[in-house]
Amino acid sequence: MHGYLLTAYGPPTSHRMSEMPDLKPAPGHVLIRNEAIGLNYPDALMVQGKYQKRPEPPFVPGRDCAGTVIAAGEGVEGFNPGDRVVAQVFTGAFAEQVQAPLNRVFARPAAVSSADAAGAMTVFNTAYVAVVIRAGVKAGDRVVVTGAAGGVGAAAVQLAANLGAHVVGIVSSEEKAELARQSGAEKALILTDREEEPLKAAFKDQVRRAWGDDRGAQVVIDTVGGAMFQAGLRALGFAGKLVIVGFASGEIPAAKANYLLYNNLCVMGAPLDIHFDEALDQIRAGTAWWLGLLAEGKARANVTATLPFDRLMQGLQDILDRRVTGKLVVDVGARA
Ligand SMILES: NC(=O)c1ccc[n+]([C@@H]2O[C@H](COP(=O)([O-])OP(=O)(O)OC[C@H]3O[C@@H](n4cnc5c(N)ncnc54)[C@H](OP(=O)(O)O)[C@@H]3O)[C@@H](O)[C@H]2O)c1
Incomplete structure (x- = not known):
């Protein structure tokens, strides 16, 4: 061979x-x-x-x-x-x-062709761990996905939308916004500022405007890290959850414990690999589900x-x- x-x-x-x-x-x-x-x-x-x-x-x-x-x-x-x-x-x-x-x-x-299955394997399983196993997204939930046109991000948008969630995707260009909308995001917000303070303000303001009230997001799925993670935290509402998928920006952020305490928030990781050993039944169920969606x-x-x-x-x-x-x-x- x-x-x-x-x-x-x-x-x-x-x-x-x-x-x-x-x-x-x-x-x-x-x-x-x-x-x-x-x-x-x-x-x-x-x-x-x-x-x-x-x-x-x-x-x-x-x-x-x-x-x-x-x-x-x-x-x-x-x-x-x-x-x-x-x-x-x-x-x-x-x-x-x-x-x-x-x-x-x-x-x-x-x-499902071998090409589609191989192309989807890591990104859809990672998205499943983040959206379903860790965040427990349900119909009607308000979900924000950062890097929403990336591999894991686009898969997360699709899974959350298939569950009936209201999804807002964060992207960096109109072309990527279109991909996020095609994936099922109700709104795609283009945020290009990488400086932390202006990004935080714009992120929070635009997410609130996207849903037309002050309640914020129930779940943020973050694939980017750095300033995007900090901005995502500020866009969460009461009992919000931020799920860490990765650090595409190359910057590993730190969360202030007092901010999490005072705002009643939860930050959690979503590592795929460990789930094959520790939660195989859930991964089997997830793989069967997203392969069915592709089919x-x-x-x-x-x-x-x-x-x-x-x-x-x-x-x-x-x-x-x-x-x-x-x-x-x-x-x-x-x-x-
Ligand atoms: N938790 C796990 O088990 C697991 C599994 C697979 C991957 N990951 C990690 O998850 C992250 C996303 O993976 P992926 O496969 O979705 O990556 P990807 O397809 O490259 O997408 C990443 C997205 O992040 C955004 N981004 C922002 N700043 C960036 C920068 N400086 N360089 C590159 N992209 C940047 C880009 O969107 P905009 O241009 O729109 O901002 C891009 O579309 C990576 O860190 C990866 O290592 C984790």
């Missing part, structure tokens, strides 16, 4: 595709014939050795993939050769065959480009260079 065996950390375009031995099904794992790979920012960090966890080379990087089952390893029930699946592994997705632990493999409906056309994976397998590393470089809108997916069977 072909794949990207990383022998030393380096910039994406320093890594080459090579031939390697076929995999054998390992106990407790599902062996997958990989058809599509979803590319994520953490993949670009991982190949450079800049991700929070640094596996010792040589290893095959890559996390989101989709295809069909080749074989189930010893002790695995519920998956048979030929089954359509989607998986999120820690490493190993950048290859024609992927060995996925049982807790990270999910059945994929016929109506019924009630949500979109927002795949904007599909690359041939030998252009994968260029795709990671494009992500680093911020040249990508929507999701990049790799067609494992295609060559440039």
Whole structure:
């Protein structure tokens, strides 16, 4: 089979595709014939050795993939050769065959292409953890999503809107505002000021105007961090919850405990990875739900480009260079 065996950390375009031995099904794992790979920012960090966890080379990087089952390893029930699946592994997705632990493999409906499933895997599961498991969003709730046209942000808007919430998306351009509205946001607010004080004032004022009263938001899903996190806190109303998804701005903010106390607020994290180990039943339910939404056309994976397998590393470089809108997916069977 072909794949990207990383022998030393380096910039994406320093890594080459090579031939390697076929995999054998390992106990407790599902062996997958990989058809599509979803590319994520953490993949670009991982190949450079800049991700929070640094596996010792040589290893095959890559996390989101989709295809069909080749074989189930010893002790695995519920998956048979030929089954359509989607998986999120820690490493190993950048290859024609992927060995996925049982807790990270999910059945994929016929109506969801491998490209859409691989493109949606991390972002929709992260959004599910934030919107459903952590925030507990219900119909009628007022929800603000920052970075609402980004991967996780657009997925969070779609999930909250499908639950019947009133969603306001925060974005930085009219093009991104349009994407947020297409995802189901009732309003998309364009906030470009990155300075904390003016951003806080504009954020709070515009969110209140969007809903026409002073009650503020019940939930803020924050993917950006930094000044956006501080602004999001100020837009919360009574018993509001701010869910931390990530820090796309690169700035990790601090919340003042007295502000949380006096305003009756809750700030919580939404890390996806730990949920595969600690709350697998919830992740299984969530994956089945959002795959169903994709199958019924009630949500979109927002795949904007599909690359041939030998252009994968260029795709990671494009992500680093911020040249990508929507999701990049790799067609494992295609060559440039
Ligand atoms: N909790 C988890 O388990 C988990 C899982 C996956 C990802 N994450 C994290 O969540 C964050 C969002 O991930 P994503 O995949 O949605 O990213 P993404 O697709 O790149 O979207 C991030 C959005 O953040 C906004 N942004 C603001 N300042 C930015 C800056 N300086 N650089 C880049 N973007 C900036 C951009 O929107 P505007 O231009 O409209 O402001 C962009 O659309 C990242 O920090 C990622 O590491 C966490």
